[in-house]
Amino acid sequence: MNSSVADSADQQSTRAKLEEMGRAARAAARLMARADTATKNRALQAIAAQLDARRDQIAEANARDMRAGRDHGLDAALLDRLELNDERIDGMIEGLHQIAELPDPVGEIEDLKYRPSGIQVGKMRVPLGVVGIIYESRPNVTIDAASLCLKSGNATILRGGSEALHSNGAIAACIAAGLKEAGLPETAVQVVDTTDRAAVGALISMPEYVDVIVPRGGTGLIERVSREARVPVIKHLHGVCHVYIDDKADLQKAFNIALNAKTHRYGVCNAMESLLVAEGVAAEILPRLAAAYRDKGVELRGCEQTREILADCAAASDSDWSEEYLAPILSIRVVADMDAAMEHIAQYGSGHTESIVTEDYSRARRFLAEVDASSVMVNASTRFADGFEYGLGAEIGISTDKIHARGPVGLEGLTSQKWIVLGDGHIRE
Amino acid sequence: MNSSVADSADQQSTRAKLEEMGRAARAAARLMARADTATKNRALQAIAAQLDARRDQIAEANARDMRAGRDHGLDAALLDRLELNDERIDGMIEGLHQIAELPDPVGEIEDLKYRPSGIQVGKMRVPLGVVGIIYESRPNVTIDAASLCLKSGNATILRGGSEALHSNGAIAACIAAGLKEAGLPETAVQVVDTTDRAAVGALISMPEYVDVIVPRGGTGLIERVSREARVPVIKHLHGVCHVYIDDKADLQKAFNIALNAKTHRYGVCNAMESLLVAEGVAAEILPRLAAAYRDKGVELRGCEQTREILADCAAASDSDWSEEYLAPILSIRVVADMDAAMEHIAQYGSGHTESIVTEDYSRARRFLAEVDASSVMVNASTRFADGFEYGLGAEIGISTDKIHARGPVGLEGLTSQKWIVLGDGHIRE
Missing domain, CATH: 3.40.309.10 (Aldehyde Dehydrogenase; Chain A, domain 2)
Structure with a gap:
């Protein structure tokens, strides 16, 4: 078998895998959208407790990534971002508690007013659905991104840098355990566990399963994602x-x-x-x-x-x-x-x-x-x-786009609004 | 010269033309964004007066389109949509007056609050910039779309169906005259005057000049635009x-x-x-x-x-x-x-x-x-x-997307918000 056939078979299996994750995310998103605030907060607290309880496993997984990183000649700055020491695990735990304390944007009703026809019309804040997040080697982003998506009622598929594969796997196990403990679907947060770069291509081209992509990383990544994405992208380019x-x-x-x-x-x-x-x-x-x-x-x-x-x-x-x-x-x-x-x-x-x-x-x-x-x-x-x-509590990034979300994107930026109409048998004349 | 070379030369010249329109729109957008409410309303009223004054020219242009449509065997429904009779011109004039009377969303400041640091943070509503609108054979959409974009402080590039070329040209002349009368740039509303289909491809792939595309028409058009667009699309698909x-x-x-x-x-x-x-x-x-x-x-x-x-x-x-x-x-x-x-x-x-x-x-x-x-x-x-x-006054379409605008899209859907910060020498500690 020549290598391009093998590559293409690998790509197909990666795509099939991502599509399976997409289907699972879509199903989980429906359950997440109706999860109440207390349940979501319980999951955030449970994930924090899991991180605390599994420090050894996280440290071990991170040590593997660090060794591999050194062997592959990663520079000092990248190795620093990759490292998960006790202080950084404390930071992730603290972040989870902070997000649990933020007000839940989902279900908030704005501007409910009577119209001349007699109906009441307003807007209700709702999750976006499935959020895909693509980021580089900092494994603590896994927790940041997962917790913001969870609190805003979204399902999420996370694709971190391949250098952090084992660290992200250990963190993903904590997230899954915490979701389960709170009675939420474990597939509400899925971490892509392949280093195949085709995973990014698949993730950004499944509009049937993914509602929005948030790339976090260097300009090269963001430009590639923006150019190739078939779903909307909340992106942050330069800051001049x-x-x-x-x-x-x-x-x-x-x-x-x-x-x-x-x-x-x-x-x-x-x-x-x-x-x-x-x-x-x-x-x-x-x-x-x-x-x-x-x-x-x-x-x-x-x-x-x-x-x-x-x-x-x-x-x-x-x-x-x-x-x-x-x-x-x-x-x-x-x-x-x-x-x-x-x-x-x-x-x-x-x-x-x-x-x-x-x-x-x-x-x-x-x-x-x-x-x-x-x-x-x-x-x-x-x-x-x-x-x-700005009082958003935490941000998933700073958008330099004008569409949808602009500036720091917090929980609200991960939601949309639907119109609600309350009538009493009203019909259009 | 073989025909594919000729085609490609035509396409290139269409693309060059659209890029020139894009540059002009980008420049006009800066002026539109700072135009005050009274000036924009004056332009809307002036366009209405121009439509009224030039009924003969519009009728004549429309008659040309109708003749060509009949010659090309357009069906009765299409011919009906294409027709501009006095009643429809009255409708366009009435629409302009209605939009002039709507509140101006631009500059509206929301949620301006003091933060613990002492700065005040809020959001100001701003135009999107340049809006590209692609629609089919109804020439009255030219006025609907232009007036909503104008009132929301955007520049716009309109690409109507080729069957309505002359009608749209006559309406475009009224819009240009009205803008000029109010002291606004005539390039704030530009109507693409080529029937070359490459114009659509060019319009939806110039993110440097166009901030958002609104396709209005059948599912085929909307799916094509969504698939090929390199800029965000506010789209309306099926209504089941x-x-x-x-x-x-x-x-x-x-x-x-x-x-x-x-x-x-x-x-x-x-x-x-x-x-x-x-x-x-x-x-x-x-x-x-x-x-x-x-x-x-x-x-x-x-x-x-x-x-x-x-x-x-x-x-x-x-x-x-x-x-x-x-x-x-x-x-x-x-x-x-x-x-x-x-x-x-x-x-x-x-x-x-x-x-x-x-x-x-x-x-x-x-x-x-x-x-x-x-x-x-x-x-x-x-x-x-x-x-x-819903009280939006007028809509440019009904979005079935979740990103940016959902449901009926009125003036507000054609705007974005920027953050504003008011300090008194505040620095970050």
């Missing part, structure tokens, strides 16, 4: 976030925000990557800020006007304006005014998070209304663009 | 709607609802196609209903138990249960109880509209919560599933 310091800004607030937005954490999507400064205040604020950035080890790359003010600043190239550094690097551009800043943001921003620092009422109002991004801020650090900070 | 008459129903209400849901109009997606009756009341209600249906000329197709009660009822085949008749035909099934009815609906329903007739509180509560459809009703006719009846 800006802070614009207006010439009517309170410069102390501007200093604090621009410093925090860049240096609070570097490798996160809501970190500022480009600073825009109105030319009226550039000479006053930039030297102070540059000194503070240098103390933190941030490399600066500026436009020509910036470099006239900051003599030792490197020159920014055009590609810097669209770069998501995720690193201690910052591009700086001096702009004429807010309109020029908004123009720059429209051209180079990625629609993630944009902030203006100003004391001017009319400009704040215009910036809020006109800037097209998932989060638009006035006098606040871009670092606030986060599910916990 | 049920009324379930429970054994705790008020039988007079049940009679009225079952009759109205089937016979109020036949060719609409919210008409009942299958009637489910609890066996406890079947013998009592079915003969009365059957007589009423027969008076209206409705053909009945029943399950075995139905046929034991209705001697002259034809036998339903298994395919009847999933059929969207859009005609005076009704399938009838006697079921054991509500659970059996919900099982039938889960298996055969299309997720459009489902109604229970019952006086039982607990069953009504369960049916509402557990049935998975875009509209779920108690004691009301399925015919109420409609944008006007």
Whole structure:
């Protein structure tokens, strides 16, 4: 048998396997949709207890993945993400308790109103159905994603990175045991246990079994999934976030925000990557800020006007304006005014998070209304663009799409609304 | 030059043309997003005035389409949909006035709350951006679609059926003139003026220029668009709607609802196609209903138990249960109880509209919560599933999707929400 025939047979069996999981998920989704809040919370607590009770098995499975990872030459950052130590298991347990405490969005009825015909019309929040989640090597995402889907009444199929196969298997066993304990179907959370890459292709092309796909990972993964998916995708692409310091800004607030937005954490999507400064205040604020950035080890790359003010600043190239550094690097551009800043943001921003620092009422109002991004801020650090900070409790990702869910996606983003109509024998005349 | 080379050259030029329209739409969308309510309403009124002033030109263009349609042997139903008489022009004008009077969803701020960090977080409603609409031969859809997109602050690219090319061109001229009069970009509404079918393929595969596609038309069109689209699609597939008459129903209400849901109009997606009756009341209600249906000329197709009660009822085949008749035909099934009815609906329903007739509180509560459809009703006719009846004012379609918009899609369905954050120099600790 030649290898391409073998490959294709493998692919077919992977597809058949995923379809079987899909059918099971679809059936489980109906039971999950009608599970009451107490039952779902009991399952979350039971999973937490299972994780606690099976620490040894999880550690052992993780050690196998770590050994294999080292043998395959994974770099230190990947190995770090792969590792499940006691502290990380504590974090997963804590996350489960937190999600159990969040209000249940399912069944919430909004805007129930009488219409002139006499019927009452409103909207009821309902689960999406089956959520497919594709992620990379961090095994704690298995718990994050499963618990958010469970609480929002969805069934889920999880496909983690192949490096975490054994760790995810051990976690999946805890989830299954917890679901069973609470009387929920074990197939409500299924973890794909093959490393065959065809599994991703199958998962994203079964609209009959999967209602939405959430890819969590690098841009390569997300672009592939978006390109090939036959089901809707809630996706998060780049975070090229800006802070614009207006010439009517309170410069102390501007200093604090621009410093925090860049240096609070570097490798996160809501970190500022480009600073825009109105030319009226550039000479006053930039030297102070540059000194503070240098103390933190941030490399600066500026436009020509910036470099006239900051003599030792490197020159920014055009590609810097669209770069998501995720690193201690910052591009700086001096702009004429807010309109020029908004123009720059429209051209180079990625629609993630944009902030203006100003004391001017009319400009704040215009910036809020006109800037097209998932989060638009006035006098606040871009670092606030986060599910916990927004009160969503937890997030499955930050969507840079406009359809369905935008910005941090929490429990509500994993639900839909159906219309409900209450009548008393009403007919249409 | 051989014909496939010529075809491919044509396709390329169509694609280039659509991309140019896409770029213009993207630019117009930025201006539309910031247009205030008064300006948008002025444009709607101006378009209405243009339609009124140019009735002769519209009639002339429509006559050309009608002649060509007759020459090409279009059937009577298609010719009827294609025709623009004075009454239909009045209808378009009236529709424009109605949409001008609807509240503007853009800029509406919801749930603005203080968070423990001190920032205020809320959501602001914003346009989607560029909406592509693909529809068949009814030229009045051009005005419906354009006016809903305009009021919701979107730019739009419209691709109507090739049979309506001249009619749509005449209407497009009115829209352009109205937009110009109000000081809005004429490219905010663009009508594709080529009959090349490659235009559809291009329109649905430009995610850089088009944010969402709304196909309006037959199942074939919608399935093709869904399969090939590279941008999100708000789609409406079948309407296989049920009324379930429970054994705790008020039988007079049940009679009225079952009759109205089937016979109020036949060719609409919210008409009942299958009637489910609890066996406890079947013998009592079915003969009365059957007589009423027969008076209206409705053909009945029943399950075995139905046929034991209705001697002259034809036998339903298994395919009847999933059929969207859009005609005076009704399938009838006697079921054991509500659970059996919900099982039938889960298996055969299309997720459009489902109604229970019952006086039982607990069953009504369960049916509402557990049935998975875009509209779920108690004691009301399925015919109420409609944008006007729900108070949306007008609808661009009825979505059977769960993602983004579900059920009747009005102005709000053509918008998204962005997060807004108001701070006073807040940084993340």
